[in-house]
Amino acid sequence: MLTLQKVNETKIIDELRDKFGERIDTPKLLRPNRIVMTVEKENVIEIAQFLKDTYALNYVASVSGIDYLEENKFVVVYHVSSMSEDGHLPLVLALKVPVDRQTPFMPSLVSIWKSVEWHERETWELFGIEFKDHPRLERLLLPEDWPENQFPLRKDFLLEDE
């Protein structure tokens, strides 16, 4: 288990490259303590489980969606860090999952990190990205009578004044 002093990002990146090879797209060090990597949605559960078991990355700070309108895709970003017994590690790992824009869905990670439950609900209602096997995919922030198939954080959603 890692401690506060011993975070070695390049070692983590090398280990991930060795273990998963092509299945992880360019894990790289953005700046100290910040690793970014892109993962296909077919492999995301396995890799997430590996991250949690190996590096004690047990806390998801945020789940957000990005709408790339021109490239016709969404990207779901999980910012994963650690609240392990050794103290709060400074390492933050951004796990990016690209999703198709026409039929947006990906597997839910609630089975690995329980804290993503309401984050994924929020991403679902604001972007329309469906999380398969999510235990409770209901509206969180929007009113109950919000119309179906309107997702306010998508780039092609128009506000009243626009």
Added chain:
Amino acid sequence: MFAVGNAFVGILRNVVEKIVNVKPVRYLVNWARLYSLWPVHLTTACCSVEFGAASCPRFDVERMGMIQAFGSLRQCDLIIIEGTVTKKMGKRVKKVYSQMASPRYVIAMGACAISGGIYYNSYNIHKGVDEILPVDVYVPGCPPRPEALAHGVLMLQDKIRKGRVNITKGE
């Protein structure tokens, strides 16, 4: 039996309303109301911090007759809308308002509660709480200082004293 009882209550209510509407009595009733404003502590956004400060010793609105926010909704007769009201919260605000005892007064506090503020073109907010509730006093600011809120309370008391408040009957 119940019919007779109801008829009796109806007559009694009419008589009481007649008595209350006599001018000196009306003045006395209003006078009693204006120094016992019980606010609901319903935090919708960040203006509640200033609301909290207003009841604390430094600003102390209690000396003007607005009691600190505590107690049940059934005792309350003043609701201060503290900031942005989202559409989801709007339903809850309405529910809270309809549970309060009549006569009840509404103060819209801050730019968001008045007109939507910086969120005026958001997909998820009411552009001013007067879309859903009958507002008596608007307190501008972002957020208003506790003194501004105290001034709003004084204005509301002035309205009550002069009988210019629209008293909504309970639902």
